[in-house]
Amino acid sequence: MTIEVHDYDPAWPALAAVAIDDVRAAMPGRIGVIEHVGSTAVPGLAAKPVIDLMAATEDLGDFAAHEAPVLALGYQRLETGMRERLFYRRDGYHLHVVGAQSWPTRNERLLRDHLLADPAAREEYAGLKRSLAGLDGDTYTRSKTELIQRLVDAARTARGLPLVDVWED
Structure with missing residues (x-):
């Protein structure tokens, strides 16, 4: 399956908010924080x-x-090989469940916040993503690694956090 990259859709935050409410309601007492991450x-x-x-x-x-x-919400759990993470997917949505102890330093959250704060980084990342559209999923993901690593390193450095590999193999 080839990757499609779309221009930003202002409906995405509202879709995320509904999905967050649904997951929170489905798992009362089992989720502390849930956020919209990713591009x-x-x-x-x-x-x-x-x-x-x-x-x-x-x-x-x-x-x-x-x-x-x-699962009743339509998510399926997939084994990704990533440690300390449960991964669920349904059409148009991914749900990453991680341990609360790692929450403050999750790379996905740090990258999102860095891209929100840095327009030049956001444009560089968007350009790369557009140039990779049409590739298969694995090639697309691996081809973004160098830039993502650099951006995450900048975000972690700015917060005084140790640098870590963005791949969780």
């Missing part, structure tokens, strides 16, 4: 038309053991 969370940024949500939970095992309400 669709950055006004003006070209993106794949997929809403990425990230939720923090105190216990990933407990969340997984009680995931039936999330």
Whole structure:
């Protein structure tokens, strides 16, 4: 399947808000914080038309053991090989569930905030994404790694955080 990159759609935040409310209602007491992350969370940024949500939970095992309400919303859990993360997908949405202890330093959140604050970085990233449109998903993702790593490193440095590899293999 080839990747499509769309111009920013101002409907994305509202779609994310509804999905956040749905997940929160489905998992009362099992989610601390849930946010819209990824390119669709950055006004003006070209993106794949997929809403990425990230939720923090105190216990990933407990969340997984009680995931039936999330599955009832149409999400499917997929094994990604990423440690300390549950990943769910439904048409047009990704839900990343991570441990609450890692929440403040999650690269996805740091990258989003960096792109919101830095128009030049946002434009550079948008240009790269547009140039990679039409590639298969794995090639598209891997081809963005160098720039994402540089942007995440800048965000982590600005916050006094240690640098980490953006790949969670």
